């Protein structure tokens with residue numbers, strides 16, 4: 019394992035909270051993610067199902083967790099199944115959890131080999147009427163690739179057609195939105211590692227450098243701390259910064275251009291999500307600084323609004339009001355245009371076409387909806403941006419913020435003031 023795991027107490031608490039939400043006479047079943055095929059006999063690096071990780075800390079493929087709180091036999095109320103290791107497997111594929119390790123990591127007393135799954139499940143199923151099954155229900159995501167949870171749900175409905183099935187995802191979503199202190203610690207670590215990458219990159223960025231060379235600085239900083247990229251990094255110079263999901267990162271950074279970096283480390287499966295925009299030659303032009311300062315004001319104002327009681331939707335609406343003023347100040351739109359705008363297609367949209375932020379946690383776009391009331395303990399990104407393709411300017415600044423009466427910026431130590439950026443980039 020490349021990270022310091024969260025002690026099992028948190029997983030015990032998380033499971034207790036989930037069990038508290040299940041109907042009487044029910045059980046819940048949740049599967050690990052698949053190892054995804056890459057090419058030939060290779061797979062992509064394994065990424066655990068965030069929902070399973072949240073309630074078990076188990077970071078291995080081919081695991082199933084069953085929670086059957088009403089079972090008369092205490093040892094069958096909570097069972098984790100893991101793949102059986104043997105010497106041959108260890109010789110070829112390396113290390114897998116032993117039963118004891120899985121027990122220690124998860125705090126689940128009854129860990130069994132997967133070979134026992136079918137029979138144990140039959141016993142548990144005979145004691146319940148309702149079964150909660152899990153799915154990735156992220157609103158804006160569709161995929162043609164069936165997950166293990168989906169395949170399992172189809173099998174269960176075939177094999178146990180007279181049971182009642184319920185959705186587990188809404189229950190887990192409710193829990194995952196509010197972060198435990200241990201989770202905040204991991205997220206802070208992911209932010210700190212991201213900062214190391216940024217400071218490292220600041221030392222080498224100059225005209226002529228390739229975007230992917232900058233990406234490599236972050237990759238190095240992440241890898242030596244046991245982290246990986248939380249998402250495909252965006253290293254976008256000049257006009258590339260106006261392509262919101264630019265990930266090719268294969269162009270040369272030119273003198274006079276801005277460089278937009280949207281990069282975050284993932285540590286122990288917890289994500290950071292940072293954006294910074296810097297001048298390639300170490301000095302902002304007057305116009306670049308003018309637009310930068312407008313975005314920075316929006317970042318600061320936006321972060322302050324992340325207090326309990328609001329919603330992402332209301333927050334975004336407030337930020338866009340400020341955005342309109344900034345865009346007028348920058349001479350990009352007029353008051354007249356704002357006054358006469360069609361509310362379903364506001365004029366600011368030409369220069370600011372994305373949301374102001376999203377939930378962050380085990381997933382970079384974490385569970386939760388734009389209509390959810392913000393509560394203490396939630397983590398939201400604040401990421402205003404202004405994109406002016408006709409001027410080759412694209413500026414986004416993004417911090418990760420813990421919702422509280424006084425919101426906590428988890429990226430407070432990552433340089434963002436333009437004078438600080440220029441000072442750090444000054445080569446001696």
Ligand code: GLY
Nearest residue numbers: 249280291401416
């Ligand atoms: N890096 C993805 C995002 O900012 O939402």
Ligand code: MN
Nearest residue numbers: 291399401416
């Ligand atoms: Mn983001």
Ligand code: MN
Nearest residue numbers: 280291292416
């Ligand atoms: Mn981002």
